[in-house]
Amino acid sequence: MDTQSAGGKRRDQSRDVLSAAEFFVTIEQVVSCREQPAIGDPLQHAVDQISANPAFAQSKLLKRILVALVTGGDFRRAEATALASTRALVRSLLELRRTGARLSQSWSDAIEAAEAASA
Helix, strand or coil, X not given: CCCCCHHHHHHHHHCCEEXXXXXXXXXXXXXXXXXXXXXXXXXXXXXXXXXXXXXXXHHXXXXXXXXXXXXXXXXXXXXXXXXXXXXXXXXXXXXXXXXXXXXXXXXXXXXXXXXXXXX
16 A cells, blocks of 8 residues: 655655756766766767757757756756766766857757757
8 A cells, every 4th residue: 555645756756857957967977987088069969969860869858958058947867867878978068068168159059950850
């Protein structure tokens, strides 16, 4: 018999939802444990990967990450571990955003290109 109240279940489920900032901290913790190759232009690489396989779950998640880096958003905790082949790319995107090395327009252009590829 399940003795947990509906409110308790909602609280447990809500712990699985992370803000964009919490999600990115989780990604950094996972990726920082591994040696990662450098990625020359992470924005273009992300758009290229999304364009190559727009229907793949990894591509859809990568597009959401691009958007979240600019506007914020929510992610499920499990999505942080679903980035098997794109962790280094996401880490590079995080670093690029953190350093402010690219103009806001570059990010907007990348998001538009990713959304166009996914349409």
